[in-house]
Amino acid sequence: MTNDERPTTDEYLWDGSGAPDPETARIARLLGGLRTPLPPVPDVTRIARLKPSRSSDRAYRGIRFIAPTLAAAAAIVLMIAATWRATQTPRSWEVERLAGRPQIESTPIAHTARISVGETLVTDAASRARLDVSTIGQVVVDNDTRVRLVDTRRAHHKLALVSGTLHAFITAPPGQFVVDTPSSTVTDLGCVYTLHVDEDGTGLLSVTAGWVAFEYRGRESFVPAGASSRTDPENGPGTPRYDDADEAFRNALDLLDSGDNVKGTFGARAFVLAHARPKDAMTLWHLISRVRESERGEVIDALAARAPMPAGVTREAVMRLDHSALDQWWDSLGLRDATWWRKWKGRYPLDR
Amino acid sequence: MAHVLDLGALEPVPVLSFPAGGRDAAAMAADVRAVAEGDGDAFGRVYAAYGRMVRAILLGRVPRREVDDLTQEVFLTAYTRVRELRDPAAFGGWIAAIARNRATDHLRQSRDHDELPAEVPGGDAIEADTLIVLDAVRRLPQAYRETLLMRLVEGLSGAEIADRTGLSPGSVRVNLHRGMKLLREKLGQ
DSSP states (O other), rough: OOTHHHHHHHHHHSSSSSSSOOHHHHHHHHHHHTOOOOOOOOOOOGGTTOOOOHHHHHHHHHHHHHHHHHHHHHHHHHHHHHHHHHHHHOOOEEEEOOOOOOOOTTEEEESSSEEEOOOOEETTTTTTTEOOOOOOOOEEEEESSSEEEEEEEETTEEEEEEEEEEEEEEOOOOOSSEEEEEEEEEEEEEEEEEEEEOOOOEEEEEEESSSEEEEEEEEEEEEETTTTEEETTEEOOOOOEEEEEEEEHHHHHHHTTOOOTTTTTTHHHHHHHHOOGGEEEEHHHHHHHHSHHHHHHHHHHHHHHSSSSOTTHHHHHHHTTTTHHHHHHHHHHSSSSSSHHHOSSOOTTTTO | OOOOOOTTTSOOOEEEEEEEOOHHHHHHHHHHHHHHHHHHHHHHHHHHHHHHHHHHHHHSSSOHHHHHHHHHHHHHHHHHHGGGOOOOGGHHHHHHHHHHHHHHHHHHTTSOOOOSSSSOOOSSSHHHHHHHHHHHHHHHHHHHHHIIIIHHHHIIHHHHHHHHHHHHHHHHHHHHHHHHHHHHHHHHO
């Protein structure tokens, strides 16, 4: 770079108005090739009523005025806190009433309360409530819902959704927040989702952001943002599908998920394979391990038509559900790679 | 003033598209306050204004395939915690800190596992040279790394970078100049 070029290159770096030297231009061209449109604005409609916890607001207001005193006592407080934390585990969450008269066990919540492990929060047709999931997120409990706090300790928090609807927003690392339902276990992978369970145990999971793992008796689904998965006590998690898929496609998948003995399954499979869009490769990938071996080949062909089998992966390996081959194919779909799953669960997601 | 580039065999420099900025600080602060009250439209405007800055911060730390998901997570975190922000004018620095912390958490989760290479083709045709340059950028000091990625990947102008990050325009100029110089040295090694 010469002295004559530098100011021009600097102007180019500042606002693109100058003529860059060739090396700067090359770097700019290469890095500019990484530019992609911003992902859609995250959907906050489900969490529009979530607020920072009142306890932290109160704490902040108090700290403003007594900060000098707190500073003087900080060392003592920290020592006490450290000792306390070493021996205690928080076993309850704060609950805030959002509407109506939600109850913990049979006690109505006037404004806020705490729910302890083993207790059940119940909302009727007119009531809603918000749970602070320790320090890792929040759950809004819709009307006509029964949810029990099963466990809460460091890096492990579990609810049981008996029936009804909840909206979860979790910022913790994957695997720390789990919801049991009568027909599945829902493991948060860092996301926002809505989970509904009917009285008969059937359910629907809809993911707004991030990923959710859906598991029951060894059958698992990984559901990305914009997708949903049904579940029922007999068959466990259904095949995940994007919510913007045609209704006929989603209906066919529901039929396919309902089991081999249901009339029309053959036609449903053919319809799904014929009408899957390129983005539905995610759905087809899940189907590979869910259909009979005799049917697996046509699913593989359908997936390959939408997402070519990557180099190093063979049809034979996929036919025998080779874990490595399936992982590599999944990775090629442009979604989060299979290694990411291993961070929160050590075994293969398709193991039955 | 129009410039005619003669770069010989090099392909033309892509036209950088600067996001439509121009919203003054007061308007942006008002939007941040509105987000705190649950205004979804204001959230969309804040996302449009700061989304590329957050992506650049994340891209400097985590694999490309993770950046979009993490960007959304950062903004959802900001949405639920924005009432804790006392000064709306500090939003840029605040959400940048959230992004850095989220990237750190993400890498910590990955640390004990056998990872794929940090960057692998994900169905798009990324040149090998691009990945070499990106890797070199990631080895720059934070201030240079983030500023260069905001400018050259996300297409923000220097003035927009200063506006979003809260850095002075002079600091942004220095970061761009020194960052590019250091990057070229690393690429030349």
